[in-house]
Amino acid sequence: MRHDHLISAKQLSRGDIEAVLDRAAEIADDPGAVADARDGALLGLCFFEPSTRTKMSFDTAMKRLGGDTIDMGSVDSSSVKKGESLADTARVIEGYVDAMVLRHPSEGSAKLASEFVDVPIINAGDGAGQHPTQTLLDLYTIRENAGFDDLTVGIMGDLKYGRTVHSLAHALTNFDASQHFISPESLRLPRSVRYDLHEAGAQVREHTEIEDVLETLDVLYVTRIQRERFPDENEYRQVAGEYRIDAELLERAKEDLTVMHPLPRVDEIAPDVDETTHATYFEQAHNGVPVRMALLDEML
Amino acid sequence: MTDTDTELRVSKIENGTVIDHIAGGQALNVLAILGIDGASGEEVSVGMNVPSDRLGRKDIVKVEGRELSQNEVDVLSLIAPAATINIVRDFDVVEKHRVSRPTEVSGVLSCPNANCISTGDEPVESRFEVLDDGVRCAYCDTIIRESLAAHISVA
Numbered sequence: 259m260r261h262d263h264l265i266s267a268k269q270l271s272r273g274d275i276e277a278v279l280d281r282a283a284e285i286a287d288d289p290g291a292v293a294d295a296r297d298g299a300l301l302g303l304c305f306f307e308p309s310t311r312t313k314m315s316f317d318t319a320m321k322r323l324g325g326d327t328i329d330m331g332s333v334d335s336s337s338v339k340k341g342e343s344l345a346d347t348a349r350v351i352e353g354y355v356d357a358m359v360l361r362h363p364s365e366g367s368a369k370l371a372s373e374f375v376d377v378p379i380i381n382a383g384d385g386a387g388q389h390p391t392q393t394l395l396d397l398y399t400i401r402e403n404a405g406f407d408d409l410t411v412g413i414m415g416d417l418k419y420g421r422t423v424h425s426l427a428h429a430l431t432n433f434d435a436s437q438h439f440i441s442p443e444s445l446r447l448p449r450s451v452r453y454d455l456h457e458a459g460a461q462v463r464e465h466t467e468i469e470d471v472l473e474t475l476d477v478l479y480v481t482r483i484q485r486e487r488f489p490d491e492n493e494y495r496q497v498a499g500e501y502r503i504d505a506e507l508l509e510r511a512k513e514d515l516t517v518m519h520p521l522p523r524v525d526e527i528a529p530d531v532d533e534t535t536h537a538t539y540f541e542q543a544h545n546g547v548p549v550r551m552a553l554l555d556e557m558l
Numbered sequence: 559m560t561d562t563d564t565e566l567r568v569s570k571i572e573n574g575t576v577i578d579h580i581a582g583g584q585a586l587n588v589l590a591i592l593g594i595d596g597a598s599g600e601e602v603s604v605g606m607n608v609p610s611d612r613l614g615r616k617d618i619v620k621v622e623g624r625e626l627s628q629n630e631v632d633v634l635s636l637i638a639p640a641a642t643i644n645i646v647r648d649f650d651v652v653e654k655h656r657v658s659r660p661t662e663v664s665g666v667l668s669c670p671n672a673n674c675i676s677t678g679d680e681p682v683e684s685r686f687e688v689l690d691d692g693v694r695c696a697y698c699d700t701i702i703r704e705s706l707a708a709h710i711s712v713a
Contacts, residue, residue, distance in 0.1 A: 341679075343679055343680050344680060345681050345682070362675070364678065365671060369696070370675045370682060370697060373682070385698075387698060387699065449701050450699040450700060451699075453701055
């Protein structure tokens with residue numbers, strides 16, 4: 259992969275994806291071999307929204323490559339609080355770092371920032387838009403557990419505001435995958451994502467009940483109904499808690515079904531699923547480090 | 559009544575632009591695109607829902623003393639794809655061409671997604687890719703298909 263910036267999963271070809279995943283697998287096998295690979299390089303962590311996994315895994319990845327990170331800190335303690343534009347913030351931090359990881363509550367923020375700086379921008383989530391590095395670790399996890407051939411994937415939950423869903427759906431169009439989207443009517447995929455999937459000729463079905471499709475799935479990707487993305491609290495209340503899986507439900511699934519979740523979960527996956535062979539979400543989170551190491555090694 | 563008869567319904571202009579074959583009912587949106595609201599004293603003639611051989615009903619707008627920029631023509635093409643632009647000098651039509659859809663329009667539509675970064679206080683113009691059946695925000699990917707004129711922000 260050779261991109262100046264990583265803004266959207268739409269940028270990624272199958273070749274790009276496999277190159278990162280192959281490199282991530284090498285790194286996972288022998289992390290010591292890259293311990294000095296990015297010695298002296300500095301990564302800017304610019305998180306305008308809360309993050310645990312993404313931020314810490316980028317921090318870990320950069321340090322495990324021998325580089326270092328600087329952290330913008332919380333929005334409340336930065337110049338953003340004084341009304342500075344994202345374009346200005348990006349141009350200032352550009353002078354300090356070799357690459358920037360950006361999370362921001364507005365859709366299109368990473369794209370905008372990339373127009374103002376020359377150092378690579380890595381989109382770590384732009385509102386309800388895209389989250390391409392999550393997708394790379396999701397695909398790594400899928401490849402490890404289910405492979406990429408003749409794959410049937412169910413994606414369930416908040417498909418409207420779920421940026422991890424949008425990125426994963428785009429990326430899966432590179433593979434021989436049937437995609438089933440399960441959500442309340444009010445949280446269906448946005449028009450723009452459906453447009454792209456149609457243009458890519460993807461096999462796509464939409465459902466409102468998980469039971470309609472559960473038995474056919476190789477992968478079930480569950481997402482949280484994100485309270486913070488709803489403009490209207492009533493809209494959230496109408497759908498909260500409606501999409502929940504538990505161990506009893508999964509007895510009807512294929513024995514080797516892989517259950518994934520970008521985390522954090524609230525109540526959409528019952529704790530009793532953790533003890534089943536289906537649960538892959540913690541492994542998925544851990545895969546963030548080698549995948550992001552591979553990506554940084556490639557981009558820096 | 560022919561299109562030529564219709565053109566004569568509104569007065570001839572000496573210098574400026576005649577925008578013909580606008581879909582019936584879109585003339586006011588065309589004026590909005592051109593930033594014409596009458597307050598600046600522009601001399602404008604408008605015919606609305608007049609008979610047309612080609613369109614059945616059409617609107618026509620004549621603007622005295624002004625030739626349209628390419629940016630304005632690009633946006634016009636989105637709401638009036640059949641429009642013709644006639645540039646008039648000394649009462650003669652010196653140029654006549656149909657609008658053609660551009661691949662992108664900048665600074666003339668505002669994104670309806672309130673959470674799009676282009677709607678905030680950033681130093682960028684809005685930018686939309688033109689699709690076969692609508693436009694798409696270059697920042698947040700939002701697609702607009704209906705009521706395009708409602709999103710016009712050109713001054």
